[in-house]
Amino acid sequence: MSSDDSVDKSFFHQHISQRFNAELEAIHTRVLSMGGLVEQQLDDAVAAMAEGRMELAEKVVTSDYQVNAVEVELDEACTQILVRRQPTASDLRLVMAVVKTITDLERIGDEAERIGRMALHFLELDRQTGPIAELQEMGEHVRNMLHNALDAFARMDVEQAVRVAQQDIHADSQYEVIVHRLMEQMMHNPETVPRAMDVVWTARSLERIGDRSRNICEYVVYFVRGKNVRHTSFEQMAQEATGDRH
Numbered sequence: 696m697s698s699d700d701s702v703d704k705s706f707f708h709q710h711i712s713q714r715f716n717a718e719l720e721a722i723h724t725r726v727l728s729m730g731g732l733v734e735q736q737l738d739d740a741v742a743a744m745a746e747g748r749m750e751l752a753e754k755v756v757t758s759d760y761q762v763n764a765v766e767v768e769l770d771e772a773c774t775q776i777l778v779r780r781q782p783t784a785s786d787l788r789l790v791m792a793v794v795k796t797i798t799d800l801e802r803i804g805d806e807a808e809r810i811g812r813m814a815l816h817f818l819e820l821d822r823q824t825g826p827i828a829e830l831q832e833m834g835e836h837v838r839n840m841l842h843n844a845l846d847a848f849a850r851m852d853v854e855q856a857v858r859v860a861q862q863d864i865h866a867d868s869q870y871e872v873i874v875h876r877l878m879e880q881m882m883h884n885p886e887t888v889p890r891a892m893d894v895v896w897t898a899r900s901l902e903r904i905g906d907r908s909r910n911i912c913e914y915v916v917y918f919v920r921g922k923n924v925r926h927t928s929f930e931q932m933a934q935e936a937t938g939d940r941h
Contacts, residue, residue, distance in 0.1 A: 715780055722772050722793050726800075729765040730845040733800045733807065736762065737841060737904065740810040741834035744817065744897065745827065755811030762804035769797045788921060792914040796848060799907040803841065806900040806907075810834075813897045826873050830894065833869040833901050840866065840908040848911055853919045853936040856912035861929050866905030873898045 736755055743752035773794050776782065782790055817827075840862050847856040877891045913924050916936050924932040 718772075718776055718780070719786065719789060722769060722776070723789070725765070725769055725772070726793055726796055727845065727849055729762065729769065729797060729800050730841075730848070732758075732762050732765065733804045734838070734841060734845070736804055736807040737810075737834075737838055740807040740814065741831065741838060743811055743814040744834065745831035747814075747817070749815065752811045752814040756808055756815070759804055759808045762801055766797050766801040770794065785918065785921075788918045792848075792918040795914050796911050799910045803904050803907050806904050809900045810897055813893050813900075816893050826876055826894065829869065829873050829876070830897060830901070833866065833873065833898065836862070836869060837866055837901050837905045837908065840905055841911075844908040844911040847915050851915055851919050853916050856915035857929075857933050857936045860909045860912040860932060863905045863909040864929070866902060870898050870902040 736758060739751045740755045742748060743755065773790050776790055780786070840859055843855065843859045843862075846852075847859055874895060877895055881888045881891050910925075913932070916922055916924050916932065920936060922936075924936075
């Protein structure tokens, strides 16, 4: 997701220091820019896997350095704000939400790179081994999760964040179906084990991307409501999201 001037940024507090306002808005916008890079990585990885496009797989594998560079840059910017501004209350929560989000985005990029490497391996072997169609469907689902999680982060929309987080249930279910099918396949055809395991690891990467997209949604709730909803049920997360803003 790219930054957009139309995004409502009313959740930023107005400070006496206009420079502080600008710094907070800048890191928020930069996160969305980083999110756009990661989204593109995932789009290319899923397309490479589903369509057998080697050029896309190679692009994903060789472009991860861009995401890593932005993550380092943003981490340093957040550190400087913490040291120089010593933010409190919602300002501190925003900086912490950014720090946590960029970590998850960097790891989503790592998972997309793994999918790209597996796609290259698929091309060298038999792409028909394993549930490629199911992988593609799962890939589309987690792509939408990531996009909508970043959209919720852009607007700090807790209601959307909760809706997106709940979609992780379906991603987990898709993963279980794929693994179950592959386990049966490997039991009946042991010669397919090496190739089937590539598919398992690809599905695992997609499942982790779903988890990390949910994490981003949790950071939105943390910023807006001041509630840490990590390791809670979806019901508890929804209840916390309806609380009063601190």
